[in-house]
Amino acid sequence: MKKCKILGTEIAVTNMQEVVGIIEQQTESLRGKYICVSNVHTTVTAYEDAGYRAVQNGAAIALPDGKPLSVYSRKHGYADAQRVTGPDLMGELFARDNGLRHYFYGGTPETIEILQKKLPEEYPALQIAGMVSPPFRPLTKEEDERAIREMNDSGADIIWVGLGAPKQEIYMAEHQGMAHGVMIGVGAGFDYYAGTIRRAPMWMQKMSLEWLYRLMQDPKRLFKRYFVTNFKFLWLTRGMRK
Numbered sequence: 001m002k003k004c005k006i007l008g009t010e011i012a013v014t015n016m017q018e019v020v021g022i023i024e025q026q027t028e029s030l031r032g033k034y035i036c037v038s039n040v041h042t043t044v045t046a047y048e049d050a051g052y053r054a055v056q057n058g059a060a061i062a063l064p065d066g067k068p069l070s071v072y073s074r075k076h077g078y079a080d081a082q083r084v085t086g087p088d089l090m091g092e093l094f095a096r097d098n099g100l101r102h103y104f105y106g107g108t109p110e111t112i113e114i115l116q117k118k119l120p121e122e123y124p125a126l127q128i129a130g131m132v133s134p135p136f137r138p139l140t141k142e143e144d145e146r147a148i149r150e151m152n153d154s155g156a157d158i159i160w161v162g163l164g165a166p167k168q169e170i171y172m173a174e175h176q177g178m179a180h181g182v183m184i185g186v187g188a189g190f191d192y193y194a195g196t197i198r199r200a201p202m203w204m205q206k207m208s209l210e211w212l213y214r215l216m217q218d219p220k221r222l223f224k225r226y227f228v229t230n231f232k233f234l235w236l237t238r239g240m241r242k
Contacts, residue, residue, distance in 0.1 A: 106162030
């Protein structure tokens with residue numbers, strides 16, 4: 001798979017069909033590894049933090065979840081670069097009758113409770129191996145070991161990690177080789193499918209304005225993440241355009 005380096009992070013040049021195919025056909029070789037769902041926020045954070053940049057680049061794949069990343073790749077010679085969002089990837093794999101077992105790690109207890117009811121109704125082919133909302137605090141060594149053991153005992157092939165960035169990527173990197181499934185960090189993906197957060201209308205997604213829609217829903221918490229970081233991304237990449 002080709003990669004485009006953006007502010008030091010190696011972002012995959014790919015599309016949804018290719019990613020789904022890789023996950024389904026290369027499940028065994030992906031076990032114990034992790035996939036990052038990267039966007040402007042994670043890319044700028046990685047640019048400013050060498051440790052986090054190593055985490056992003058240590059992934060089996062760093063997907064271009066944020067549209068500005070795929071746009072950047074196209075402007076730099078990768079005409080076939082497309083956006084692959086975490087929520088869309090979840091939906092693609094939920095709907096496929098491929099025998100893969102899914103484990104959900106993250107979210108609030110309320111979100112998990114909703115998912116337990118909604119997902120089986122909306123995706124009859126989806127095989128759920130387990131759902132866990134971990135405490136909103138650092139786990140003890142014993143708690144962490146038990147969580148991984150339960151994850152592995154479930155027989156999960158795909159482990160969706162919804163802890164939010166950068167926490168989820170750091171978690172996946174620290175547990176690389178310990179989890180028996182492939183870990184995929186999906187940020188607010190759990191909330192989208194539970195309906196506790198609404199996704200932006202398609203016209204806003206196509207115009208790279210999904211961040212603005214999220215910001216309007218939770219301005220106090222997300223102002224720095226989206227408004228400041230997005231303008232920082234534009235400033236940092238201004239001299240890198242062809």
